[in-house]
Amino acid sequence: MAQAKVKKSTKAAIKKVAPKKVTKTASSSxxxxxxxxxxxxxILMQPPRGMRDLLPGEQPYWNQIRxxxxxxxxxYGFQRIDTPAVEYAxxxxxxxxEGTDIVDKEMYIxxxxxGDKVALRPEMTAxxxxxxxxxxxxxxxxxxxxxxxxxxxxxxxxxxxxxREHFQANFDAFGExxxxxxxxxxxxxxxxxxxxxxxxxxxxxxxxxxxxxRKEYQDLLVAYxxxxxxxxxxxxxxxxxxxxxxxxxxxxxxCIQVAAMAPQSVDHLCxxxxxxxxxxxEYLDELDLPYVINPRLVRGLSYYTKTVFExxxxxxxxxxxxxxxxxxxxxxxxxxxxxxxxxxxFGLGMDRLVGEMKRVHAKLYIEQKPRVFLAQLGDxxxxxxxxxxxxxxxxxxxxxxxxxxxxxxxQLRVADKMGVEIxxxxxxxxALDETVxxxxxxxxxxxxxxxxxxxxxxxxxxxxxxxVSHNGE
RNA sequence: GCGGGUAUCGUCUAUCGGUCAAGACAUCGGUUUGUGGUACCGAGAAGCUGGGUUCGAUUCCCAGUACUCGCCCCA
Numbered sequence: 001m002a003q004a005k006v007k008k009s010t011k012a013a014i015k016k017v018a019p020k021k022v023t024k025t026a027s028s029s030x031x032x033x034x035x036x037x038x039x040x041x042x043i044l045m046q047p048p049r050g051m052r053d054l055l056p057g058e059q060p061y062w063n064q065i066r067x068x069x070x071x072x073x074x075x076y077g078f079q080r081i082d083t084p085a086v087e088y089a090x091x092x093x094x095x096x097x098e099g100t101d102i103v104d105k106e107m108y109i110x111x112x113x114x115g116d117k118v119a120l121r122p123e124m125t126a127x128x129x130x131x132x133x134x135x136x137x138x139x140x141x142x143x144x145x146x147x148x149x150x151x152x153x154x155x156x157x158x159x160x161x162x163x164r165e166h167f168q169a170n171f172d173a174f175g176e177x178x179x180x181x182x183x184x185x186x187x188x189x190x191x192x193x194x195x196x197x198x199x200x201x202x203x204x205x206x207x208x209x210x211x212x213x214r215k216e217y218q219d220l221l222v223a224y225x226x227x228x229x230x231x232x233x234x235x236x237x238x239x240x241x242x243x244x245x246x247x248x249x250x251x252x253x254x255c256i257q258v259a260a261m262a263p264q265s266v267d268h269l270c271x272x273x274x275x276x277x278x279x280x281x282e283y284l285d286e287l288d289l290p291y292v293i294n295p296r297l298v299r300g301l302s303y304y305t306k307t308v309f310e311x312x313x314x315x316x317x318x319x320x321x322x323x324x325x326x327x328x329x330x331x332x333x334x335x336x337x338x339x340x341x342x343x344x345x346f347g348l349g350m351d352r353l354v355g356e357m358k359r360v361h362a363k364l365y366i367e368q369k370p371r372v373f374l375a376q377l378g379d380x381x382x383x384x385x386x387x388x389x390x391x392x393x394x395x396x397x398x399x400x401x402x403x404x405x406x407x408x409x410x411q412l413r414v415a416d417k418m419g420v421e422i423x424x425x426x427x428x429x430x431a432l433d434e435t436v437x438x439x440x441x442x443x444x445x446x447x448x449x450x451x452x453x454x455x456x457x458x459x460x461x462x463x464x465x466x467x468v469s470h471n472g473e
Numbered sequence: 474g475c476g477g478g479u480a481u482c483g484u485c486u487a488u489c490g491g492u493c494a495a496g497a498c499a500u501c502g503g504u505u506u507g508u509g510g511u512a513c514c515g516a517g518a519a520g521c522u523g524g525g526u527u528c529g530a531u532u533c534c535c536a537g538u539a540c541u542c543g544c545c546c547c548a
Contacts, residue, residue: 046538046539049538049539101545101546101547102546102547105474105546106546106547123548152548154546154547154548156474156545156546156547157474157475157545157546158539158540158541159540159541159542159543160541160542161548162546162547162548163548166548167548168548235545246546249546250545299547300546300547310547310548322547322548323548324548325547325548347548348548349547349548350548351548352548353548375508377507377508378507407507407508408507408508408509409507409508409509410501410502410509411508411509412508412509412510413509413510414509415509416509416510417509417510423508423509425507425508427507428507429507437508439508439509441509441510444508444509446508
């Protein structure tokens with residue numbers, strides 16, 4: 001009590017009189033140490049902006065996503081690949097394209113000590129495409145299907161569902177131009193999201209054509225917007241020069257009005273692109289997938305050709321949440337220096353998926369919990385407990401412990417809180433006799449068995465408990 | 474990058490321009506011997522940072538930072 005008082009007043013004194021001065025009195029030395037630590041804390045107590053920890057409590061959601069994605073990857077023939085989070089900046093500049101928000105203002109870009117200009121990947125496809133070329137995967141039988149999960153980085157303003165480091169599950173298929181693949185990937189994306197328990201999913205699809213017809217369309221579009229230039233927002237006036245397609249996407253009222261009357265890309269596709277899109281829609285109809293054609297869907301990466309799509313879920317209030325998106329990029333591999341390779345891919349935002357799973361209270365796979373607790377009492381028993389613990393685990397008996405605690409009482413308290421079915425108790429006497437007490441945590445009864453018979457005895461009890469609980473349900 | 478809101482123990486939430494900032498949950502310990510759940514007792518634990526106003530600020534004001542909502546954009 002009195003000590004606390006001294007502490008407080010000392011703290012106050014230091015704070016007011018001499019925040020950083022080191023005084024040498026014994027009573028204040030501890031306090032001074034704390035002050036020093038506090039300075040460090042400013043740096044160490046939290047990660048940089050937009051970065052966050054994924055705590056144990058939410059790992060079940062992430063595990064669920066990992067399980068579902070790797071299961072469906074297997075079903076659809078995707079093989080796992082992991083590429084670096086750091087690549088040469090130019091890889092992204094060339095693939096994603098200048099004039100895009102990602103490249104122009106959202107990329108983590110820096111020079112290494114060796115003088116290389118590198119970037120943290122803002123998306124995964126570019127790196128995977130690079131790996132595809134580098135490792136000569138063009139000789140594999142087509143399509144080459146690759147999937148990956150991992151962090152991507154965008155220097156953007158954080159808010160709910162948006163972080164500077166977020167995680168994506170990414171699927172790419174190389175070497176096949178048939179639109180059935182487009183449909184299959186959309187189907188797969190649908191199954192991933194649905195398997196996670198997320199309902200009210202909607203796809204938005206569009207075709208932005210190939211470079212040939214898009215050029216013609218873009219000229220048409222620019223001509224149209226030029227004539228209405230006065231009615232556009234500041235941003236869009238700039239976009240007219242840099243990225244006119246994105247004006248279609250603008251959320252400003254006046255731009256929406258202008259864009260509504262603009263020529264639509266689907267009406268200006270060349271015959272090849274038109275047939276491709278038509279076929280895709282037929283496949284989607286066949287699959288009964290919930291999709292709408294959104295002629296204004298553009299996407300923020302300039303490597304896309306033909307098919308583009310996004311996945312949305314909507315909540316009770318009708319609010320839309322973007323979960324992921326993708327599209328075809330038939331020219332990317334060639335532009336990066338490979339041979340002509342039509343390809344298509346999509347990415348899902350894992351953080352967003354977790355958010356939706358929480359919102360709909362998705363059912364989670366229940367992680368295995370220890371059903372046995374090992375308690376020890378006394379020096380000899382403590383010494384023997386580590387070996388016994390390993391012995392149990394080797395025999396497939398998931399066992400919890402709290403070896404650091406001394407009293408049996410406190411160990412039992414922990415065991416109870418964990419909800420284990422049985423506790424094994426080894427005391428001085430048992431350690432000498434080579435025996436163990438098996439305590440049933442429900443009935444409270446206990447029996448003593450020899451070390452030899454322990455594993456089988458425990459297994460038998462656990463097995464019986466399962467049968468009982470099944471009957472109970 | 475732009476605008477709005479918020480900032481108190483690990484968590485949730487009180488209070489206050491002036492003695493020791495309160496409680497709940499959680500954590501740890503105890504209620505005598507080698508036995509858990511309930512109960513009782515106890516301990517540790519907070520005013521984001523920096524300025525200003527004031528005799529005095531956690532409280533009022535400003536800035537920074539973080540979080541949050543909306544815009545932009547996206548996953």
